[in-house]
Amino acid sequence: MYPSLFPYIFRAPFSGDVTQEITPRFLSPDIKGSPEIEARILREVASYGKQLGKVLEALQALSEKTKVPLPEIDALVAGVERVKAEMKVTLRDEAEAALTRLKAVDEAAWEEVVGRKG
Structure with missing residues (x-):
């Protein structure tokens, strides 16, 4: 059985990478x-x-x-800090996985990367 090519041929709306440029004139030409x-x-x-x-x-x-007291501002800041902390863990996990893959396919390149100082 062959893997389905469907996901590579057809992309539903919002199923892929989405980037958006935010410019003042995007929503209204009246914005100064x-x-x-x-x-x-x-x-x-x-x-x-x-x-x-x-x-x-x-x-x-x-x-x-x-x-x-500004509880809404405090809650907003706490939410931002929570997401930042979660993303640090995610990024570290992704970096470790990438290094593991690199070591498996090119140990010399892996040694070059991990041997670099900050």
Whole structure:
């Protein structure tokens, strides 16, 4: 019996890799601003996640300083930290699996990779 080629020939909507460019003009032409400036900021300064992270840090510092609780912000930050921690484990597992595969097919390349210093 031959493996099915169906999954390689037909791709249902949302079944593959999905990438999306987020630009200010995507949803409405009435949005003020410049997509070129946004794109350059994302490339040269910081991602939206990094920018939002700084805002969340500032809100938490302000909350602590003023003793005004912000439970929704705290929950958001905790959720982000949880996902980051989970992804670190996932990435490490994937890296270990890749190194195991590399060692099995090309031990010299594996030794070169694992022998590198940080």
